[in-house]
Amino acid sequence: xxxxxxxxxxxxxxxxxxxxxxxxxxxxxxxxxxxxxxxxxxxxxxxxxxxxxxxxxxxxxxxxxxxxxxxxxxxxxxxxxxxxxxxxxxxxxxxxxxxxxxxxxxxxxxxxxxxxxxxxxxxxxxxxxxxxxxxxxxxxxxxxxxxxxxxxxxxxxxxxxxxxxxxxxxxxxxxxxxxxxxxxxxxxxxxxxxxxxxxxxxxxxxxxxxxxxxxxxxxxxxxxxxxxxxx
Amino acid sequence: xxxxxxxxxxxxxxxxxxxxxxxxxxxxxxxxxxxxxxxxxxxxxxxxxxxxxxxxxxxxxxxxxxxxxxxxxxxxxxxxxxxxxxxxxxxxxxxxxxxxxxxxxxxxxxxxxxxxxxxxxxxxxxxxxxxxxxxxxxxxxxxxxxxxxxxxxxxxxxxxxxxxxxxxxxxxxxxxxxxxxxxxxxxxxxxxxxxxxxxxxxxxxxxxxxxxxxxxxxxxxxxxxxxxxxxxxxxxxxxxxxxxxxxxxxxxxxxxxxxxxxxxxxxxxxxxxxxxxxxxxxxxxxxxxxxxxxxxxxxxxxxxxxxx
Numbered sequence: 083x084x085x086x087x088x089x090x091x092x093x094x095x096x097x098x099x100x101x102x103x104x105x106x107x108x109x110x111x112x113x114x115x116x117x118x119x120x121x122x123x124x125x126x127x128x129x130x131x132x133x134x135x136x137x138x139x140x141x142x143x144x145x146x147x148x149x150x151x152x153x154x155x156x157x158x159x160x161x162x163x164x165x166x167x168x169x170x171x172x173x174x175x176x177x178x179x180x181x182x183x184x185x186x187x188x189x190x191x192x193x194x195x196x197x198x199x200x201x202x203x204x205x206x207x208x209x210x211x212x213x214x215x216x217x218x219x220x221x222x223x224x225x226x227x228x229x230x231x232x233x234x235x236x237x238x239x240x241x242x243x244x245x246x247x248x249x250x251x252x253x254x255x256x257x258x259x260x261x262x263x264x265x266x267x268x269x270x271x272x273x274x275x276x277x278x279x280x281x282x283x284x285x286x287x288x289x290x291x292x293x294x295x296x297x298x299x300x301x302x303x304x305x306x307x308x309x310x311x312x313x
Numbered sequence: 314x315x316x317x318x319x320x321x322x323x324x325x326x327x328x329x330x331x332x333x334x335x336x337x338x339x340x341x342x343x344x345x346x347x348x349x350x351x352x353x354x355x356x357x358x359x360x361x362x363x364x365x366x367x368x369x370x371x372x373x374x375x376x377x378x379x380x381x382x383x384x385x386x387x388x389x390x391x392x393x394x395x396x397x398x399x400x401x402x403x404x405x406x407x408x409x410x411x412x413x414x415x416x417x418x419x420x421x422x423x424x425x426x427x428x429x430x431x432x433x434x435x436x437x438x439x440x441x442x443x444x445x446x447x448x449x450x451x452x453x454x455x456x457x458x459x460x461x462x463x464x465x466x467x468x469x470x471x472x473x474x475x476x477x478x479x480x481x482x483x484x485x486x487x488x489x490x491x492x493x494x495x496x497x498x499x500x501x502x503x504x505x506x507x508x509x510x511x512x513x514x515x516x517x518x519x520x521x522x523x524x525x526x527x528x529x530x531x532x533x534x535x536x537x538x539x540x541x542x543x544x545x546x547x548x549x550x551x552x553x554x555x556x557x558x559x560x561x562x563x564x565x566x567x568x569x570x571x572x573x574x575x576x577x578x579x580x581x582x583x584x585x586x587x588x589x590x591x592x593x594x595x596x597x598x599x600x601x602x603x604x605x606x607x608x609x610x611x612x613x614x615x616x617x618x619x620x621x
Contacts, residue, residue, distance in 0.1 A: 097556065117560065121555070192549060193521070196523055229525055262523045266526070266529060
């Protein structure tokens with residue numbers, strides 16, 4: 083495994099390469115304005131990141147689209163604003179330590195989430211997850227904000243105290259019980275139900291938020307009222 | 314119709330391809346990784362890569378892998394062929410250009426934003442090994458580096474005069490109008506118009522780029538909603554410009570590093586671009602990055618107060 087320490091990668095752009103990057107560890111590195119992305123509408127050109135580690139790295143204004151991540155460890159991650167991945171898939175990816183603000187989106191392009199190619203991407207990603215035993219392990223992650231969309235919740239290893247799984251089917255049946263967790267989770271669940279973009283989701287208490295205790299208590303209320311899936 | 318073709322995925326390279334310019338002041342903490350550069354252009358490059366089939370995406374092993382630290386013999390052999398071809402192309406480019414690489418231009422400083430105090434702005438490119446790009450390191454000199462080490466990296470750069478656009482020396486480019494000069498500010502403005510319009514007609518689009526926490530906050534406060542609206546426009550524009558061609562014109566910075574960063578850098582001129590509302594243009598101009606700032610603007614719908 084090759085190791086890079088205290089490096090700054092600025093403007094490293096790789097589009098449509100179809101390459102696999104493996105056996106690499108980045109420690110205390112900064113990625114600024116980098117892209118690892120699929121641009122053309124050809125899934126054969128997806129990039130892969132395999133057997134990689136990012137430890138205590140920073141990431142700012144980077145684009146990650148339709149990348150396949152496998153056997154990846156992220157231990158501590160500083161982000162500038164909200165770090166978003168688009169239509170990426172994960173297998174055996176562990177997030178742990180202090181991680182700032184991360185959003186995994188199922189969309190190839192957020193502005194064209196109803197496009198025909200989005201359906202192709204969604205089908206390909208669903209096919210990928212069909213052969214995955216677990217996708218994400220977030221049990222030891224301390225997020226500021228974490229939004230995990232498009233990753234099947236059953237494939238996410240969770241800390242049951244602060245991370246619960248919900249399904250649209252169950253939430254729709256719960257009616258006003260979704261208010262039990264407080265306004266934040268109520269808003270979250272309403273968006274989840276209204277959008278109809280995915281069938282299940284993971285609610286994650288941002289452990290680095292000043293409201294973490296209140297939000298964790300809210301999750302337990304949702305569990306008590308049957309909104310959360312049974313672990 | 315104006316059509317141009319990029320010959321590299323980062324035009325900063327056209328100005329200071331090897332990162333030989335003096336390191337700008339205020340960038341002590343900046344560096345790029347020489348070992349990474351070596352890796353990128355030598356040991357682990359496999360020029361002849363088979364494409365990955367759709368089926369392969371779902372399989373545990375992809376047909377082509379880049380191992381960080383080992384050098385497949387086949388890759389080395391192929392690289393040797395590539396370097397030979399690159400040297401030949403370099404000679405041709407040198408003849409066409411009629412000049413040699415001169416790292417003395419100060420243009421890179423303006424282009425990189427170094428005089429403006431960017432922490433990372435001086436870095437030239439890590440355009441990877443698709444063509445010739447690699448990470449570069451400030452402080453290296455052409456002489457110190459030596460001819461052999463420059464190899465592939467040099468081919469697209471050393472023959473090019475700093476003050477001349479790359480298209481004037483590169484042969485066989487598919488250019489319909491060679492006088493066309495891309496306007497990064499206009500590109501960002503067009504994208505801003507497009508996505509601000511889309512967002513105005515479909516506010517729910519914001520859900521695709523805002524986290525639930527951000528969106529929820531924007532449902533409860535008008536002030537937060539205005540900020541979130543701007544964030545949504547910026548992220549949609551940034552995502553839209555994340556493609557090989559646009560990446561040669563503008564670089565998204567995220568805007569928030571240290572508080573006072575523009576949203577984009579114009580890679581062709583070194584100018585700064587910050588998306589804002591018409592009412593904020595004046596105050597943006599008074600920020601530390603000062604005059605010359607290009608401010609693509611968008612307007613929120615008059616009746617917008619909060620997200621639905």
